[in-house]
Amino acid sequence: MSHGNMNLTLKVWRQKNTKATGKLETYKVTDISPDMSFLEMFDVLNEQLINKGEEPIAFDHDCREGICGMCSMYINGRAHGPKSAITTCQLHMRSFKDGDTIVVEPWRAAAFPVIKDLTVDRSAFDRIISKGGFISVNTGNAQDANCLPIPKPDADAAFEAAACIGCGACVATCKNSSAMLFVSAKISQLALLPQGQVERTSRAKNMVAQMDEEGFGNCTNTGACEVECPKGISLENIARMNREFFMANIKE
Amino acid sequence: MSTTSGKFLQSSLGKKLLMGLTGLFLVSFLIVHVSINACIYFNDGGATFNAAAHFMAHNPVIRVVEIGLFIGLILHAVQALMLTMQNNKARPVKYAVPAGNVSSKWYSRSMGILGSLLLLFLVVHLANFWVPTKQAVFNDMEHDTFAGLKEVFSKWYFVGVYMVGVISLGYHLLHGFQSAFQSLGLNHKKYTPMIKSFGFWFSIIITLLFASMPITMFLGLIK
Structure with missing residues (x-):
């Protein structure tokens, strides 16, 4: 040796x-x-x-x-x-x-x-994404980036949320098997940008509804997900998701 | 895009909101309760304390709030039980090696146990003070709550039960106070650290104040 x-x-x-x-x-x-x-x-x-x-x-x-x-x-x-x-x-x-x-x-x-063995089926995440983790855009060339001014702090916060790789470590480490860090990152990255405004309300409602339907647990704010996240997604995103969801329910 | 409709309060986030709101409402009651308790420190044979207790037992506004308090407590406890059962179902096979305290605080993971201890304590507490007071009011008699206090806190086992109840409350608040704000969606780079440190000191101070009452009475410091 x-x-x-x-x-x-x-x-x-x-x-x-x-x-x-x-x-x-x-x-x-x-x-x-x-x-x-x-x-x-x-x-x-x-x-x-x-x-x-x-x-x-x-x-x-x-x-x-x-x-x-x-x-x-x-x-x-x-x-x-x-x-x-x-x-x-x-x-x-x-x-x-x-x-x-x-x-x-x-x-x-x-x-x-x-x-099998150590492999798990994470397609529940895909089904959550399919309920609103996208934006509707016209086809054609991408427009000039400067046409859409975005405040730097918003761009940074959206980027940090977008760093989520959907690995499921948040669910694995949460004592309740809650998917809220994942879902909140996906909702946040779009809610913070102008392109995400069109579906903003329905996105929050539908993605949360799908999350509940998949049988993930509820968040009790222990903060374990934030500690174990390989991309350092913060709990601020979960608070933002809560706000997005409450506002969406007030509006519709 | 399709709209999935679901009842707001049946959603995971709706339940979180309700837990946070009822929790904060119950916290507001603690402040009133601890203020009344502090009246014993006038050390005037319970005159001030009994006057405050009389006001609480007869004021119509307080009576209405009391009903709200019980509703809040029941909502908080029943909801917690339902959420806990749901959360247990979300992980049918447990880990062979649990995470322990590496990524979260033990009391943040033990809100159910702490809350259950609190509920058991409340049964004893209500039987000690609330029931006799209600009986007196119902029979239109004056009730000497202070005399009741002295009697209960002359027994070491009651003091022990109250210590367990108060310490459970302290740890429950240590997580619950700041957690409620997060559940309400209030998380801010500037204000969250303030809420967290306020919650920390609030939990410690309120625990010490509540604990001081049975201890000082048991030691015979309050005449």
């Missing part, structure tokens, strides 16, 4: 399909470089399982650079592992010590059913 490399015990949730009951299985990995990402460590484990003729662990991943939001892993009681403001692919093995036991679970929420 080269210097600084680690031997680790992993307890990983294995579940054949949505209907099956899963359980935590224990695996050993050896000679793990501290420079590996958490997902690369999983690649090593899967190679090991394939060589032994066992079923590899299903886990979601795509960009491996922290922008796609696929790598949903609940590691040792925290969404995306022990560091803040990162996704699982941005978590390096140097965050762990030789001999550590690491428990890896899928996102847990009724609205995010497990597909």
Whole structure:
């Protein structure tokens, strides 16, 4: 084993399909470089399982650079592992010590059913977006940006909300499995900009209604979502969503 | 775009609003209550305290507000129970390793338990003071509330129950006060830190004031 490399015990949730009951299985990995990402460590484990003729662990991943939001892993009681403001692919093995036991679970929420092992179905988010997470624009060329003056603070706040990658860490970490940080970011990014004004009222009502229908829990303002969000989406967005929703109900 | 209609108060955000509003309304009652309590510190054999208690028991405006208070309390508690059941359903399979205190405060996650303790305390509290006062008013008799206070707070186990109730109240407020403003949609870079620090000190001061009453009476400091 080269210097600084680690031997680790992993307890990983294995579940054949949505209907099956899963359980935590224990695996050993050896000679793990501290420079590996958490997902690369999983690649090593899967190679090991394939060589032994066992079923590899299903886990979601795509960009491996922290922008796609696929790598949903609940590691040792925290969404995306022990560091803040990162996704699982941005978590390096140097965050762990030789001999550590690491428990890896899928996102847990009724609205995010497990597909297999660590992969969950997050299409509830897509259905919420389809209810109003868009703007209606005329086709044709984009007009000159200076035609629409937007105050810098509004542009910044909209941009910060738009940084949401829809990974679902907010739902996973919330004790109530509430999706309010996600929905509020999507409502905020459009409510703050002139292009978002046309559907502003119906957007707030319809997206919240869909969120409720999907079976997410209610927000109790513990603030855990804000702490675990890889993109640092703030609770201010949830307050804005509340205002948008109240105003929408007063208007219509 | 289609319009999904749903009853406002049945929506998750409508329920949040109601929790926040009823919570703040109940907070306003605490201020009145603690002010009346403080009358014992005139240390005049309960004369000022009993005069204040008499006013509260007979003033028609207070009578109407009292009904509102019970409605507010019931709404707050029933709604909380329904929300808690809904939230439990939202995560049928729990995590093997819970998050703990890394990303949130324990009392912010324990509002249901703290609220239930408060409700149990309220049953004892109402039986101790509210019921005898009502009986006296109903029978058109003068009620010496101060004498009742002295009797209840001469027993260590009642003082213990009151301490548990008051500490639960303190932690419930510590999260609930600032949380109510967030639920009402009031979050602002400039004002939210002020609301949070006001809520923090308010929770601590009101807890200490409420706790001081049974303790000073138990120790025989109030004549």
